[in-house]
Structures are given as structure tokens and as C-alpha cells.
Amino acid sequence: MAKYEAYLQQHRERHLQELADFLRIPSISALPEHAGDVRRAAEWAAAGLRAIGVPHVEILETAGHPSVYGEWMVDESLPTYLIYGHVDVQPVDPEHLWETPPFEPTLRDGRLYARGAADDKGNLFIPLKAVEALAAVDGRPPVNLKFLLEGEEEIGSPSLPALLEAHADKLRCDAVLCADGGFYRVQRPDITVGSRGICSMQIDVVGAAGDLHSGSYGGAIQNPLHALAAILAGLRSPDGKILVEGFYDDVRELTPEEKEAIAKVPFDEAEFLAGVGVSQPFGEPGYSTLERLWVRPTLEVNGMWGGFQGEGVKTVLPGQAHAKISCRLVPDQDPDKVMSAIEAHVKAHTPPGVTVTVSRIAGSAPAYVVPPGHPLLKKAAAVLEDVYGEEPVFTRAGGTLPVAAMVESILKTDFIFFSFGDPDNQVHAPNEFLRLESFDKGVRSYIKLLNSLAE
Amino acid sequence: MAKYEAYLQQHRERHLQELADFLRIPSISALPEHAGDVRRAAEWAAAGLRAIGVPHVEILETAGHPSVYGEWMVDESLPTYLIYGHVDVQPVDPEHLWETPPFEPTLRDGRLYARGAADDKGNLFIPLKAVEALAAVDGRPPVNLKFLLEGEEEIGSPSLPALLEAHADKLRCDAVLCADGGFYRVQRPDITVGSRGICSMQIDVVGAAGDLHSGSYGGAIQNPLHALAAILAGLRSPDGKILVEGFYDDVRELTPEEKEAIAKVPFDEAEFLAGVGVSQPFGEPGYSTLERLWVRPTLEVNGMWGGFQGEGVKTVLPGQAHAKISCRLVPDQDPDKVMSAIEAHVKAHTPPGVTVTVSRIAGSAPAYVVPPGHPLLKKAAAVLEDVYGEEPVFTRAGGTLPVAAMVESILKTDFIFFSFGDPDNQVHAPNEFLRLESFDKGVRSYIKLLNSLAE
Numbered sequence: 001m002a003k004y005e006a007y008l009q010q011h012r013e014r015h016l017q018e019l020a021d022f023l024r025i026p027s028i029s030a031l032p033e034h035a036g037d038v039r040r041a042a043e044w045a046a047a048g049l050r051a052i053g054v055p056h057v058e059i060l061e062t063a064g065h066p067s068v069y070g071e072w073m074v075d076e077s078l079p080t081y082l083i084y085g086h087v088d089v090q091p092v093d094p095e096h097l098w099e100t101p102p103f104e105p106t107l108r109d110g111r112l113y114a115r116g117a118a119d120d121k122g123n124l125f126i127p128l129k130a131v132e133a134l135a136a137v138d139g140r141p142p143v144n145l146k147f148l149l150e151g152e153e154e155i156g157s158p159s160l161p162a163l164l165e166a167h168a169d170k171l172r173c174d175a176v177l178c179a180d181g182g183f184y185r186v187q188r189p190d191i192t193v194g195s196r197g198i199c200s201m202q203i204d205v206v207g208a209a210g211d212l213h214s215g216s217y218g219g220a221i222q223n224p225l226h227a228l229a230a231i232l233a234g235l236r237s238p239d240g241k242i243l244v245e246g247f248y249d250d251v252r253e254l255t256p257e258e259k260e261a262i263a264k265v266p267f268d269e270a271e272f273l274a275g276v277g278v279s280q281p282f283g284e285p286g287y288s289t290l291e292r293l294w295v296r297p298t299l300e301v302n303g304m305w306g307g308f309q310g311e312g313v314k315t316v317l318p319g320q321a322h323a324k325i326s327c328r329l330v331p332d333q334d335p336d337k338v339m340s341a342i343e344a345h346v347k348a349h350t351p352p353g354v355t356v357t358v359s360r361i362a363g364s365a366p367a368y369v370v371p372p373g374h375p376l377l378k379k380a381a382a383v384l385e386d387v388y389g390e391e392p393v394f395t396r397a398g399g400t401l402p403v404a405a406m407v408e409s410i411l412k413t414d415f416i417f418f419s420f421g422d423p424d425n426q427v428h429a430p431n432e433f434l435r436l437e438s439f440d441k442g443v444r445s446y447i448k449l450l451n452s453l454a455e
Numbered sequence: 456m457a458k459y460e461a462y463l464q465q466h467r468e469r470h471l472q473e474l475a476d477f478l479r480i481p482s483i484s485a486l487p488e489h490a491g492d493v494r495r496a497a498e499w500a501a502a503g504l505r506a507i508g509v510p511h512v513e514i515l516e517t518a519g520h521p522s523v524y525g526e527w528m529v530d531e532s533l534p535t536y537l538i539y540g541h542v543d544v545q546p547v548d549p550e551h552l553w554e555t556p557p558f559e560p561t562l563r564d565g566r567l568y569a570r571g572a573a574d575d576k577g578n579l580f581i582p583l584k585a586v587e588a589l590a591a592v593d594g595r596p597p598v599n600l601k602f603l604l605e606g607e608e609e610i611g612s613p614s615l616p617a618l619l620e621a622h623a624d625k626l627r628c629d630a631v632l633c634a635d636g637g638f639y640r641v642q643r644p645d646i647t648v649g650s651r652g653i654c655s656m657q658i659d660v661v662g663a664a665g666d667l668h669s670g671s672y673g674g675a676i677q678n679p680l681h682a683l684a685a686i687l688a689g690l691r692s693p694d695g696k697i698l699v700e701g702f703y704d705d706v707r708e709l710t711p712e713e714k715e716a717i718a719k720v721p722f723d724e725a726e727f728l729a730g731v732g733v734s735q736p737f738g739e740p741g742y743s744t745l746e747r748l749w750v751r752p753t754l755e756v757n758g759m760w761g762g763f764q765g766e767g768v769k770t771v772l773p774g775q776a777h778a779k780i781s782c783r784l785v786p787d788q789d790p791d792k793v794m795s796a797i798e799a800h801v802k803a804h805t806p807p808g809v810t811v812t813v814s815r816i817a818g819s820a821p822a823y824v825v826p827p828g829h830p831l832l833k834k835a836a837a838v839l840e841d842v843y844g845e846e847p848v849f850t851r852a853g854g855t856l857p858v859a860a861m862v863e864s865i866l867k868t869d870f871i872f873f874s875f876g877d878p879d880n881q882v883h884a885p886n887e888f889l890r891l892e893s894f895d896k897g898v899r900s901y902i903k904l905l906n907s908l909a910e
Contacts, residue, residue: 030767091769097665155767196670200768209732210552213883215651215854218783219695219753220744221728222737225778226691226756233688236681238806240674273676277664282677282808289675298674301681302771303762308779312485313610313655313816314546315781315855316757316883323680324763326770328673351693353737361768399670400770428668428771 004447007133008440015129016112016436018048020105022121023114029065029088029155038065038151041087045124045149046070052132053140054147060167062159065151069170072131072145078454080144082173084403084415085124085180086153089116090428097430111433118425120180122434123442124149126420127179130446142454146173150403153180156198156363157402164410175376175414176407177449181397182421185266187437189384189392191377192417194294197329198400199339199364200302203231203346204357205321211307212317221317222353225306228321231356232301234349235325235342240283242299244345247338252331254295262290265393275424294396298328299342324361328398335364365402368415376416376453383448387441418449459588459902463895470584471567471891473503475560477576478569484520484543484610493520493606496542500579500604501525507587508595509602515622517614520606524625527586527600533909535599537628539858539870540579540635541608544571545883552885566888573880575635577889578897579604581875582634585901597909601628605858608635611653611818612857619865630831630869631862632904636852637876640721642892644839644847646832647872649749652784653855654794654819655757658686658801659812660776666762667772676772677808680761683776686811687756689804690780690797695738697754699800702793707786709750717745720848730879749851753783754797779816783853790819820857823870831871831908838903842896873904 008015027041028034042059049057049070056071065088073080092102092115100106102115112122134141148171152159164171183190207224208217236242254262267290269281283292292298306321308314327338343358350356370377377394384392397417407415420442426432463470482496483489497514504512504525511526520543528535547557547570555561557570567577589596603626607614619626638645662679663672691697709717722745724736738747747753761776763769782793798813805811825832832849839847852872862870875897881887 030769031765091763091765093763093765094666198670198770200770207733210881210886211549211884212731213854214753214755214757214781215653215783215852216878216882217731217748218755218853219747219751220736220738220853221731221733222695222735223755225759226687229684229687229756229759230693232681232684238685240677276667276672276676278662278676278808280677280808281675283675292674293671296674298669300669300673300678300772301684301762302669302769303764303773304680304684304776305760305764307756307758308546308548309758309760309777310486310546310548313779313781313818314485314757314883315653315655315755317755318758321759322764324768326669326768328670353733353735363768397670398673398675399668423671426665427671428769429666431665 001444003137004133007137008443019112019122019125022125023105023116024103026103027088028091029152030091035065038088042066042068042149042151045087048128049147052128053135060163062163064159067151067163068147068149070147072141074140074144078143079174080146081453082146082148082171082176083127084148084176084178086120086150088151088154089119089121090154094430099431110436112436113431113433115432117432117434118182118421119427119432120153122439123182123419123421124179126439126442127446130443130450133443134447134450142451146171153403156200156365158362160403161406161410164406168411171411173413175416178401178404178415178417179419180401181417181419182425184395184423186422186424189388189390190395191380191384191392192397193377193394194369195367195397195399195401195404197333197335197365197367197405198326198402199329199335200324200326200361201339201342202359202361203228203323203325206319206355207353208319210319212319214315214317217317222351223317224321224354225318227351227354228304228306228323230351231346231349232304232323235299239285241285242297244299244341246341247297250332250334250337251297262294263288265290265395293398295330297330297333299325301325328400329367331367331369333366335366339364363402365400366405368401368404368408370416371414374414374416376414379452380416380418380449383445383452386448387445456899458592462588462592463898474567474577474580477580478560478571479558481558482543483546484607485546490520493543497521497523497604497606500542503583504602507583508590515618517618519614522606522618523602523604525602527596529595529599533598534629535601536908537601537603537626537631538582539603539631539633541575541605543606543609544574544576545609549885554886565891567891568886568888570887572887572889573637573876574882574887575608577894578637578874578876579634581894581897582901585898585905588898589902589905597906601626611655611820612861613817615858616861616865619861623866626866628868630871633856633859633870633872634874635856636872636874637880639850639878641877641879644843644845645850646835646839646847647852648832648849649824650822650852650854650856650859652788652790652820652822652860653781653857654784654790655779655781655816656794656797657814657816658683658778658780661774661810662808663774665774667774669770669772672772677806678772679776679809680773682806682809683759683761683778685806686801686804687759687778690754694740696740697752699754699796701796702752705787705789705792706752717749718743720745720850748853750785752785752788754780756780783855784822786822786824788821790821794819818857820855821860823856823859823863825871826869829869829871831869834907835871835873835904838900838907841903842900
């Protein structure tokens with residue numbers, strides 16, 4: 001490693017400058033007004049691939065935001081790995097809670113703060129710099145490499161299935177290495193062997209044709225805010241069990257062995273709770289916190305709104321109320337079937353006096369689990385133990401990588417997480433950051449892994 | 456009336472121009488950034504009083520927005536009446552639903568559209584122009600007049616009790632004529648003999664210290680939006696009965712005679728519902744729509760918000776959720792007692808895993824009922840029958856005029872509604888308007904009433 005070490009130290013400052021440039025692009029895929037910025041981020045990444053020596057780089061257009069494809073075939077007798085990441089980021093609201101502006105990367109106490117610092121610009125930048133070092137020192141990477149950096153991960157990758165199908169030949173590989181995600185304990189290694197799926201819906205409740213005076217109409221006309229509250233309250237029991245009829249039907253229950261394996265994973269619940277400032281766990285009765293996060297499905301309201309939100313008082317009986325909900329899914333739940341169950345539930349429980357519409361939001365995905373005992377898991381584990389001085393545990397992600405299930409079903413290849421975020425990185429929230437330590441160790445881990453994959 | 460008629464017709468165009476000028480001032484008392492506009496509206500009204508000949512006019516300062524006071528004593532042997540109105544208006548959101556901008560008064564099809572066109576700038580302008588005509592034609596008004604035009608009615612008149620107490624001598628009168636409110640059927644006369652009271656509160660629910668990733672935390676941390684939905688859903692039964700313990704304790708039940716009297720009031724429920732675009736009535740079981748509107752208390756959510764409200768998807772588990780609620784109160788409910796009951800209810804029904812705060816918003820008021828058989832009611836009824844060719848019925852207002860109960864308790868005098876809005880005026884909503892017919896008939900009615908009060 002000494003030869004790479006010297007290179008990495010010599011170029012570290014430039015690398016961090018490059019990452020900061022990347023993070024300055026406000027590539028928020030959820031907001032139409034930022035579509036141009038997502039494209040700019042893709043072009044930045046394409047230029048970044050060319051700069052490290054990738055001979056073939058192109059922008060792949062989609063019905064939505066573009067993806068970046070790179071290909072570096074060094075020897076047909078070597079295996080081929082595809083590195084996956086995404087150049088788009090989450091919205092930044094509530095913006096006033098950011099200590100420094102989300103798109104002005106700021107270094108404080110060994111952490112780089114910016115939207116996307118961890119999810120996923122910082123994480124995908126790690127293998128790029130590993131490949132740069134490998135190529136600079138050895139003249140070429142140790143295995144054949146492909147890159148797919150998409151622009152729609154934060155909105156559920158709606159264009160990705162069509163893209164994978166259209167370019168299935170081009171994307172063929174021995175396995176996909178996912179440079180998105182991270183550890184469940186700060187700076188302590190693990191390998192994610194599964195992720196939850198997702199589906200999202202919007203509920204719109206309409207009462208009167210417009211907002212009404214609460215004195216002139218209050219008491220005699222249904223209030224859409226009350227109706228929405230009743231609908232949302234009816235989706236879960238007070239203790240967190242989901243009450244949608246049929247919701248749990250296809251959930252694969254844990255075997256006693258799986259339950260035991262999760263119970264053995266080191267997890268400090270008090271620390272987990274303290275980390276987000278709450279005093280007690282909450283969730284589906286009969287399951288531990290890790291089980292609730294990893295292998296049990298969820299239904300969460302992500303936003304709701306209606307009526308007067310300003311300061312002071314407005315005695316209005318609003319005409320409309322709205323909510324966005326999303327579910328995290330586990331094997332073997334089918335997103336379409338879950339959404340149908342929610343539609344049927346809301347229809348069956350619609351309060352009187354209002355019209356309720358439930359709409360599906362694009363980007364659903366089933367859960368994914370890495371085939372147990374996959375040889376890549378063993379190599380990845382050895383590298384992490386080497387770099388971190390600690391044997392990694394095998395965990396699952398509560399979040400969703402729609403690409404995982406798509407790769408499995410469309411490219412018919414395996415999908416292995418190899419990424420370096422920490423659980424306190426504030427991804428999807430104000431003050432997102434990446435530890436420089438994660439960057440440094442991540443680059444070294446990728447160098448070791450790619451070298452070991454050539455063996 | 457012929458002499459006044461000639462004057463009114465000659466000056467009608469100028470009068471409407473003046474009203475439009477008044478309506479251009481965005482005097483929204485609920486929004487701190489419009490405080491200067493509320494003051495401008497008060498100054499405009501003060502100038503308007505001076506212009507019609509009121510010899511003594513002053514701005515009365517308060518802890519909040521100022522009030523306007525005017526006094527025209529013509530003969531100590533004549534009775535003295537105080538005309539009440541308010542120069543402040545409601546907020547205008549959602550602004551995109553206005554067909555023409557809320558503060559650019561627009562005449563369409565015999566209607567003047569603007570925020571405040573009916574509530575209350577248009578309504579209070581009516582007696583001003585009646586007094587102008589009386590003074591111009593007869594040299595002076597027929598009775599002693601006082602005016603009190605406040606600037607905080609739309610936020611519950613928080614400064615008015617102190618103002619009434621501080622100026623009780625100055626404001627002494629035989630009765631207060633309220634130039635705020637209107638008929639319950641379009642262009643068909645009635646006299647309001649009671650109004651509901653009000654109290655308003657905000658509910659704030661806090662979970663995690665910030666917004667969380669719904670994948671990384673969903674299922675294992677309480678979601679404040681679900682908690683708020685459960686709290687709000689628990690405040691009322693699905694069919695609209697309020698479930699707050701003790702809420703109905705002090706409600707004065709109707710006597711069979713009162714119930715019968717309300718049942719006799721002409722009311723077209725289908726038209727009422729069609730007017731707001733809903734297909735079915737809703738509300739507390741066991742009561743008619745008019746009873747629900749006039750003599751039964753309410754609890755309505757006026758606004759709620761939390762999490763992501765933008766386009767697309769943001770898979771966030773929000774840290775906070777908020778709602779504003781208000782109750783309309785009836786005799787003999789005490790606002791403080793009702794708010795204590797709500798606080799106790801929410802405390803007793805707080806879901807696990809969140810901290811809930813219930814705050815009182817200033818401006819509560821009890822209900823008010825005009826003493827039955829008051830002589831002024833007979834005179835007002837005769838005038839309306841004369842102008843509208845139809846005997847008015849006696850009704851109640853579902854809304855609140857905090858000033859009514861304050862006048863009763865502080866000034867120890869009676870408070871009679873004499874105002875000309877229509878139920879379809881869209882007060883507190885987009886596209887508020889006043890029919891010019893209401894203005895014309897209202898001015899003539901005030902001229903007749905003031906003349907009859909001198910007898």
C-alpha cells in the first residue's frame with residue numbers, strides 16, 4: 001500500500017477541492033427548477049471520470065435526469081465490476097436549520113458539511129479517487145471497471161429500469177459495487193446485505209370548494225383537516241402497528257436463526273436514541289429496534305399540510321388538506337400490492353363529507369437481500385478488517401436502493417454495498433456532512449478491494 | 456327619503472371611489488409585517504369621519520393596532536348611539552385563488568371584489584355615508600353619535616378590553632350599533648341577536664431533534680406527524696361530536712321553544728351546501744344545521760403542517776408537526792375553562808415518543824345574546840321591512856364578535872347588529888365581495904334607523 005499511500009497524501013488537498021466543487025452543484029432531483037443542476041452534476045462526474053483516465057465516458061439520456069456511464073476494459077480475462085453511485089441530492093429544507101449554506105461546502109473539525117457530502121457525492125467520489133491512484137501508480141486498474149452514476153436516486157430512480165434494459169449488454173458485469181450507503185455505527189465497519197424497498201403516495205382531501213369562515217360554517221360542514229387527521233391516525237395503531245388491511249400479508253417472517261443473528265449485532269439503543277434527541281424507542285410491538293429498522297416494513301407520513309400556517313390566527317375552515325406518505329418494504333412485499341392495499345384502506349375509511357384521492361408517486365422498489373455466502377462478501381469483509389482493524393458485522397439498511405432490486409431483476413447480477421457513510425451524517429436532513437476519515441479510509445479500502453478482486 | 460335619495464345618487468360614484476381607496480390598504484392585522492397598513496387604514500377612517508363632519512376624531516393607541524374614535528354630540532337631550540366597525544382585514548392566502556388581486560378593488564357584475572369589501576370595510580363604510588347624507592341634507596345627524604373603529608377584530612380584539620376600560624366614560628352610550636356582519640340569506644333581511652364566542656390554540660409536537668431519513672429511522676422513532684394526526688383525530692368523533700372531556704359542561708341547552716323558533720327560520724339546506732360546493736351536511740348528531748351553526752359549540756382545525764410539502768417525494772421522518780385549532784363557543788361556556796379542558800385532554804392523550812405543547816392564542820371571547828325583546832330590535836326590524844319589503848327574522852351569527860361580550864361586560868350597554876353583508880360574500884376566503892345593492896340599501900337603512908332613533 002505504501003506506493004498508493006504516497007500518491008494519496010500528495011494529492012489529498014486537490015481531491016478535497018474537487019469534491020467541494022462537486023458539492024457546490026445544487027443537483028436536487030426532486031425539484032423541477034434544479035433539473036439543469038442535476039445535468040451539470042452529471043457532466044461534472046463525466047469530466048471527473050475522464051480526468052482519472054477512464055477511456056470511454058458518456059452521458060446516458062433518460063426520460064428524466066441523465067446518468068453517467070464510464071467504461072475501462074483492461075483485459076478480457078479479468079473480471080468486470082460496475083461501480084454504482086448517484087449525482088443527485090435531496091432537497092435542503094428547512095434551510096434555516098443549516099449552520100452553513102447547503103451548497104457552500106465547509107470544513108469544520110475534520111468534517112466536510114454540504115448537501116450530498118455523504119449521500120452520495122462524497123461516497124461515489126471515494127472509488128473514483130481509488131481508481132485514480134491505482135491508475136496513476138500501476139498504469140491501469142487491476143480489473144475491468146464500469147461506472148453508472150445516476151441522477152434520480154433521491155426520487156426513487158424512476159428512469160433506471162428502462163435505462164438498465166436499454167443498455168443491459170453494455171452494463172454486463174460480474175457484480176455491482178454500490179458506492180452509496182454506509183456503516184450503522186460511527187467509523188466501525190459493517191457490510192450491508194440488504195435494503196428495504198419503498199413506495200410513496202399522496203393523499204388529497206377536498207371538502208368545500210374553497211376556504212370557509214370557521215364561524216359561518218364551523219360545525220355544519222366537514223373539515224378536510226379533521227378528515228385527513230382521522231385517515232392518517234387510522235393507518236397505524238397508537239403503538240406503531242400498521243393497520244392497513246393486508247399490509248403484512250407477504251412479509252417474510254424471520255427464522256429464529258435470523259432473529260438471533262440480528263440480536264447479536266452490537267447495537268447501543270441508548271446511543272441511537274440520544275443521537276436523534278429522543279428519549280424512548282417507538283414501533284411495532286414484538287420487535288427490537290434493529291428489527292424494526294431492518295426487517296419490518298413501515299408506513300410514515302413524510303409531510304402534511306392544509307389551512308393557515310402563518311403567525312397568529314386565521315379562523316378558516318379550509319377546503320383542502322394534503323399528506324405525503326411512504327412505506328419501507330421488506331421481502332417479499334410487492335410495492336404495487338401494498339399501494340393497492342393502502343388505496344383500499346383509505347377508500348374504506350374515508351370520513352363523510354369529503355372527497356379523498358390517493359395517488360401513487362413514481363419510484364417504488366421492492367426490498368433486496370444479497371445472496372447469503374456470496375464470495376464478494378468475504379473479500380469485502382477482509383479488506384474492511386484490514387483497514388479498520390475490526391471484523392465487520394453483516395447488517396441491513398433501513399433505507400432503499402431501488403437500483404439493488406433492479407440490478408438483480410434486469411441485469412441478473414449481484415449487488416454488493418461497499419460504502420463509507422456514518423449513521424450520524426445527517427443525510428436527508430440539515431447539516432449533512434462526511435468525515436474526512438471516511439474519505440481517507442474509503443479510498444484505501446477501494447484500492448485494496450479492487451486489487452483483491454483481480455486475484 | 457326623497458331629499459336623501461337625491462343626495463345619495465348625486466354622490467354615489469364618489470362614495471364607491473372612496474371605498475375602493477379604503478380597500479386598497481392591506482390592513483391584515485394577523486401579519487406583523489402589515490402593522491403599518493392597519494395604522495394607515497385607521498388614519499384613512501379618521502380622515503373619513505372628519506370629512507363627513509364629525510367634529511371630534513382621534514386615534515386611540517393600544518398595546519397592538521390602534522382604534523379610531525369619533526364623536527358628534529348634537530343635543531344632550533337626544534340619545535347617543537355608538538357605531539362599531541373594524542378597519543383590519545383577514546389574510547389573503549391562498550392568494551392564487553383570487554380572480555383579481557385582493558387589494559386591487561374590482562367592480563364586476565354589480566359586485567365590488569376585494570379583501571375587506573364586506574368584512575368589514577364595506578360594512579362600516581355604510582353608516583359613515585348615511586351620516587354624511589344626514590348631515591349634508593339636515594345640517595346634523597338626528598341623534599348623538601359616537602364611532603369606534605378598531606384594528607384588531609380579525610385577531611380577536613386582544614387590546615379592546617383595556618381600551619374599553621380606559622375610555623369607558625368617553626364611550627358611554629345608549630346602545631352600540633354594530634356595522635359588522637350581515638344576513639344569512641342573500642339580500643333578505645334578518646337581525647342577528649347573538650354571536651358565538653371563540654378561543655384559539657396552537658398545538659406543537661416535537662419528536663427527534665431534527666428531520667430524519669425515513670429509511671434509517673422509520674419504524675423505530677415516533678413520527679410527530681402521526682402523533683399530531685392521532686391527537687387531532689381524538690378531538691372529535693367521526694360524526695363531529697367534540698370528545699374533549701368537559702367541553703359541553705356549561706353549554707346552555709335549548710328550551711323546546713328556542714328549538715322550535717330556530718326550526719321556523721327559513722333555511723334552504725341544499726342551497727347552503729351547494730353554495731360551498733359540498734354534497735352533504737356534517738356535524739354533531741342530534742342537531743339541525745342551523746343549530747350546529749348558531750347554538751352549538753365547535754372545534755375546528757384551522758391549519759396543520761409539518762414535513763415536506765413540495766413537489767415530488769422527500770422521504771423524511773420530520774422532527775416537528777404543528778396545528779392551529781379554534782373553538783366557537785355558546786352561552787354559557789367560559790373560554791378559559793374550555794382551553795383548560797383542551798389542554799388537559801391533549802395532555803391525557805399525548806402519544807408516546809413526542810413532546811406536545813398546547814399554547815393559548817390571545818383574543819378569546821365568550822358568546823353574546825341580545826336581551827330578548829329589546830326596543831331597538833323592533834325599530835331596526837321596522838326599518839328593514841320598509842327597505843327590503845319583507846319582515847326580517849331573528850337569527851344568530853355562527854361567527855364571533857368579541858366586542859359584543861366586551862361591550863356588555865365593560866360598558867354595561869346593549870349591542871345590536873345592524874349590518875348588510877350577504878352569506879356568499881366569501882369573507883375570510885379568496886374573492887371576497889360586497890354587492891353594490893347591499894351598500895345602497897344599507898345606507899338607506901341606516902338613515903331611516905338613525906332618524907327613527909331620534910323619535
